[in-house]
Amino acid sequence: MKCKRCGKELKPGDKFCMNCGAKVEKAEIPAGLKNDQGLKNIKQNTAAKKKSKIPVIAAVLAVIVLAAAAAAGGLLLLPEYQRQKVVSEIEKLQIPEYTEQADSLEDQWRSTGILDLSEKNDLIHELKDIKTEAENFQECKEDVEHLENEKETYNLDEVKYSAYVEALTACETAINEDRASEALALYDQAEQAREDLISANDAYIQERMELYESLDLENADADVKAGYEENMKTLDSLESAENGKDYAAFKEAFAKMDATVYMYIEPENPLSVSVQQVDASDFPKVKLYLQILNSDTGEVPEDLESSFFYINKKDANAQYIKETVTAVNQLNEQEALKVDMVADVSDSMSGSPMAEAQSIMKNFVNSVQFQAGDMVEMTAFSNGVYLEKEFTSDPDTLIAAINDLHTDNMTSLYDALYTAVGRAASQTGARCVIAFTDGLDNYSQCSADDVINLANRYHIPVFIIGIGDADYSGVKELAEQTGGKYYNSQDVYGIEGIYDEIYRMEKELYLLEYEDTSGAEITDQADIQVGYRSLEYGGECEYVYTPNTLLSVDADVLYTDGPEAVVEKYMKNFDDAMTNMDFSYIEDCLLPGSSIYEDQKAYVQRGIEEQLDSYEIVKAEYSDENNCIVTTRETYYVRVQGEPLQLMTQECRYQVVKNGGDWKMSAFAGDIHVLSRIDQ
Incomplete structure (x- = not known):
């Protein structure tokens, strides 16, 4: 049997064509051929044609006479019989929505008179329409179950696949809740989403095949060339398959091909990739926190596919060996951020500066994603350093600590930053220090270099917000050398905007996890290449680090x-x-x-x-x-x-x-x- 739309051969039991997605129409069997008795009747009818036609004519006349005699009574009984038959068939399907509709029409039927034949015929037509809808819903349930079981076979174009799954899930929910009419409408949407997905998948396949065929592998290693040839044979066989496209097999084959030739794919948009933090507290499992920007726009590309990230690590022979990426996430709502918030409470902050600072810090606390596991610590400083509130996910206790701040004496900025960096470094996950001050350090035992060295040792960026117009060149250099940034509160978007920007920058980091299989110790220096390469985006960086773990x-x-x-x-x-x-x-x-x-x-x-x-x-x-x-x-x-x-x-x-x-x-x-x- 072949598909009526595209002509592809169908397998027994197929409900949908795997090539074009068209629904397979069931072939109608003539009523007389549904069983052996039907065949027997045909033979008897053929034989009967050879006999005399006189008995047949007599029988027809007899029927006409009887029909005429019964017409008056039969005309009145026929609608009642039809009603009972249709209602019975609706009730057998046990679909509440349609049973209720039928009951409503039954009430109308009982209010009609014995001679209201036209109105009764209209009601019967409505009942038949309900029966048809109920049968359609029953068929819809079977089709959706079939589509649910095979949906993974369409998973190639991620965007269209997500839309299809969403539409199918909505239809399933309506079915399970017996919202029949809504389910039928949602089924049409799911079918359209499936057709859109098939079209997108086909376009995706064509685009990828053209890309692979255009690659220049002249200078590639022998194993890359061999892998390329083998993968192309697999893809060619999938394209020429007679029973339609196996999209799941295509996806697997593309992944293998990408793993072989990813370094030879020229992306449409260059990326700037840098390692901001390293967390080796669960060594040999290592977490890298990557800042990834579109080199042309400066924007962070969202939802980069995890399969296109890669990491290579130098072995004892100074050769880069590919490591396996085990997970990739963007921090926002996915991974926790630990922030040590440092507040200047020296005497010069008295009055309105402290009131403004307290308001800003409280607004910042209210913007933190505590539900994603974020934690904030409150550190204050003047003559000494005060741990006002340890790392917590409770905004109320943080706000209470902010309200209790009071000003006093000198400015121990570097001591406070050194303390905050050490405290943040002992936390797991993404970490940073955000500090603000209205004056230069005049009381610390630590130096700016001490802070820079400690922050770089544990990969903790320090962001500093200067209040006023003092010369902040020293702290600006400190922030930049730790991977952070310096801001001045007089910037046009204000100090609240600065806090929001810092927080957004940290939450837009990509977290890449891998397991170090090189046999190195946690104290050994690591030399890595890490990057992303796809048709749309590409970029990498080299980075050397010692996974110092506090x-x-x-x-x-x-x-x-x-x-x-x-x-x-x-x-x-x-x-x-x-x-x-x-x-x-x-x-x-x-x-x-x-x-x-x-x-x-x-x-x-x-x-x-x-x-x-x-x-x-x-x-x-x-x-x-x-x-x-x-x-x-x-x-x-x-x-x-x-x-x-x-x-x-x-x-x-x-x-x-x-x-x-x-x-x-x-x-x-x-x-x-x-x-x-x-x-x-």
Whole structure:
């Protein structure tokens, strides 16, 4: 059997032509041929033609006489019989909407007189129309079920496929809710969407085939050329298939071809691609946060297809090896953003500047996508740095903290930025610092370079908003060197617009996830190429990074064995040992009788309150299989009796030895290097 529209051969049971999408019309079987009895009747009729026609004429006359006799009574009974038959057929279909319509016509029927034959005939016609609609709805249910089962076979053009699925789902919903008339109308829309999808798929196939045929692979590697030839054979066979186009197979074949020749496709629009942040807290799984812009317009292209992203990483032989991209999302409403919001509360902010700043910050908090997992921390600064509210997804507590801000004394801008960068870096996901100030730093212990180095170490962009007309050249350079940006509140769109722009920039980042299969350690430097290549867009960048991972004390452990694991356990338990003056918290991490064992046993009795805030295992250096030096960066809140609370970051080197199969810390490998002390 062939399709009436395109002539393609159909398979038994097909309801729709897989080539053109036309609905397959059922062939009508003459009533007399539906069974053997019908064939027998035909034979008997043929034989009867050979006999005398006199008995036939007599029979016809008899029927005419009887009909005339019964006409008067039969004329009155026929409409009632027709009504009962149609109503019975409607009720059998059990479709509430049409049963109710039939009941309404039944009420009208009962109000007619015995001789109102014209009105009764009209009602019968209406009942027959209802029956036809009910049968159409029943057929619609079967067709939609069939279309639902095979919809994936049409999934090629993503935009038209989404429209088709949406239309089909709307029809299914109406069917399930017994909204029959609406379902029939929606079915027509779904059918039109399917035809549009088929046309779009065919155009897509033609466009892709023309693209592949035009590629210049003269300088391509042998394996690329071989893969190209093999994929073209597959595509040619799919195009020439007699039973219609298998769009799902085309999609799979296109993906294979793209993976083979993506570097040789010239895109219509060039892209600027840059890595803004790296999150390796779940190493070897790595998250890259990419800023992607259309080079011609400066706009962020939305909804880039994940299959066209790629990443290559240099191996030990300095050759780029392709890694597998496991997921791609745009942050907006998909991935969480962590923002450390830094507020200047120095004395010069008193009065209307602080009132304006509080209003702006509250508006910003109200625009944050907390429902997507966003979190905000509130840090303030004057003489010292104050953690007003830790990272939270509760806007009410943040607004309460903003309302409670009060001004005082000097400006410790760099100390505040250094603290905020460290706090943000210990969070997972996309992170940034947004700060505003009305004056230059005049009280910090940290320098601008300290902030820049820390921000670049952990890939945290710093955005700074200057209030007033002071010389901000220093902080402008700081912001730009961290991957952030400097703004002045006197810009034409105002400070509220600046906050919105910063937030939008961060939420428009693309998150690319991949698993490092190179065998590298988390402390090893990575040299990567990352980019996007399709018919419409294309661009890439090279990026070198060390996946320095700063972990919050509340984070899951990063190491489960080896010398790094025992040092990590020691750090996590150390503040409990200090606060409780209880050596047992760290005793099993230390080699009995060693210098560090004796030193720390005495140190925990000194009455110093310490709370670990964050830490990083910087590197592990082995001198042999039983000896290792582990380098760490540790940030503590420290309070010595009679002194103000400080946030202290130090670099430590620990000698770790294998003792009876277990790794134990045996000594400090050199002096502890204090990197920063910031008054709180």
